Amino acid sequence: MNARLHHNGRSQGCVGIDIGGTKIEGVLLDATDRVIDVCRMPSHSGESNVVTDIVRVARILSNEALPIGIGIPGQVNCATGQVSNVVNLDIETLELGERVSAIMHAPVHVENDVNAAAVGAAEFVEQVDGNATVVFLNFGTGLAAGLVRGGQAEHGYSGSIGEIGHLPIDPNGFECPCGQRGCLETVASGGAVAKLWPSANPPMPDLIRKARQGDGHANDVLTMVAHAMGDTIQIVAQAYDPQRIIIGGGMAKTGDALIEVIQAELSRRAEGCRFLTTLDIASNIRIAAIDQPIGAIGAALAAKRAQPQS
Ligand SMILES: [Zn+2]
Numbered sequence: 337m338n339a340r341l342h343h344n345g346r347s348q349g350c351v352g353i354d355i356g357g358t359k360i361e362g363v364l365l366d367a368t369d370r371v372i373d374v375c376r377m378p379s380h381s382g383e384s385n386v387v388t389d390i391v392r393v394a395r396i397l398s399n400e401a402l403p404i405g406i407g408i409p410g411q412v413n414c415a416t417g418q419v420s421n422v423v424n425l426d427i428e429t430l431e432l433g434e435r436v437s438a439i440m441h442a443p444v445h446v447e448n449d450v451n452a453a454a455v456g457a458a459e460f461v462e463q464v465d466g467n468a469t470v471v472f473l474n475f476g477t478g479l480a481a482g483l484v485r486g487g488q489a490e491h492g493y494s495g496s497i498g499e500i501g502h503l504p505i506d507p508n509g510f511e512c513p514c515g516q517r518g519c520l521e522t523v524a525s526g527g528a529v530a531k532l533w534p535s536a537n538p539p540m541p542d543l544i545r546k547a548r549q550g551d552g553h554a555n556d557v558l559t560m561v562a563h564a565m566g567d568t569i570q571i572v573a574q575a576y577d578p579q580r581i582i583i584g585g586g587m588a589k590t591g592d593a594l595i596e597v598i599q600a601e602l603s604r605r606a607e608g609c610r611f612l613t614t615l616d617i618a619s620n621i622r623i624a625a626i627d628q629p630i631g632a633i634g635a636a637l638a639a640k641r642a643q644p645q646s
Contacts, residue, residue: 351397352456352636353390354407354449354629355379357424362393363632364402365640369459373397374629381426387435394440401442405639406432407452407631414491414642417446445639449631450474450498451489453624454482456634457582460625468579471572472624475565476585479521481572488641489634501525505567520571524564526586532557540590544597558597566601573617581617584624595623 349372353362356379364373375396379389386408394404410422417433437444447455454472461470472482479501483490490497501521502514509518522528529539533554536542543561546554569581587594599618606612624630 348402349398350403350405350636350640351394352405352407352452352632352634352639353393354452354631354635355386355390355425356409356449357381360389360393361629361632362397363629363636364397365633365636369637369640371629371633374632379425381424383427383430386422386425386427386430387432387439390432390436391439394436394442401440403443403445403639403643404436404440405452405635405637405642406436406444406446407449407635407638408432408446409449411495412446412448412451413495414445414447417444419446443639443643445635445642447489447635447638448482448495450480451482451491452634452638453584453631454484454582454634455487455489455638456628456630456632457482457584457624458484458487458580459633459637460628460630461580461582461622465579469576470580470582471576471578472582472584473568473572474585475525475583475587477525477527479525479568479585481568483576483578487637489638500568500571503571505564520564520568523560524568529557529561529587532561538586538589540587541593544590544593562597562601565598566605569598569602569617569621570605570612573615573620579620581621582624583621584626584630588624588626591623595621 349366351364360379362375363371366372375393408419411420419432420429433444433446457472458470467486470484474480481498481500502519504516504518506518510522511517512519512522533539533543543554543558547558602618
């Protein structure tokens with residue numbers, strides 16, 4: 337952390353910053369996109385604090401006017417850098433890009449945090465050709481997908497592409513805070529698993545272990561979660577036909593045990609279905625590089641790729 341490495345002033349690098357409700361993480365990339373410095377600190381709620389935190393991290397990482405990429409939760413207008421409805425940072429509407437750019441005298445590009453993480457995660461996945469479509473699934477407190485094509489995040493018409501967590505798949509399911517019933521994220525998210533299996537922290541590895549030991553209730557809960565994750569994966573696989581589906585968010589820390597659960601669920605679905613057997617979705621699934629600051633790296637890459645090519 338904060339290990340200041342010698343920075344070659346001739347190279348044009350960029351800074352990436354990922355800010356969430358509890359922490360802010362920044363990276364400095366060199367001209368070849370290598371991470372040459374990382375900085376983490378607690379974040380603070382409120383519009384002014386968010387701007388101050390971002391500027392502080394950017395200045396620690398570089399004293400040059402390098403392009404700055406920011407990943408932040410909530411609704412983001414990438415064209416203007418305006419963010420709104422960032423509940424866990426207590427922001428209603430903030431001209432984040434303009435504010436940071438005016439202080440730093442540098443170009444600033446703002447992305448939704450899941451989209452930024454998707455761009456970052458795609459960099460660490462093997463065998464992806466330059467124009468490949470990659471879907472990143474953020475199984476965190478909630479559930480959202482990021483869609484990356486040729487290294488760039490897609491945004492859709494309204495900017496809400498990938499908000500699949502609020503697809504209602506079960507009319508008899510749990511009520512969702514969004515006002516619907518049976519949304520995917522009421523079962524297929526880290527937050528949902530913590531509610532359904534509250535006995536351990538982290539819950540998912542414990543749930544899988546107990547189910548494997550023959551605990552009937554654990555098995556019921558895991559079956560329900562695996563089914564909803566299977567639905568999630570099948571939805572993005574068939575809607576976007578991506579080359580890779582990357583499992584990210586807090587649940588990704590469960591690692592191989594989670595991949596085994598997902599692959600078993602997908603194999604069960606493919607039995608007797610020639611279409612699903614041919615699609616072979618399971619072979620395209622990977623776990624995100626959870627040991628890397630993918631959110632900050634993706635924010636930096638998005639900023640760099642948003643610059644006019646010179
Ligand atoms: Zn919902």
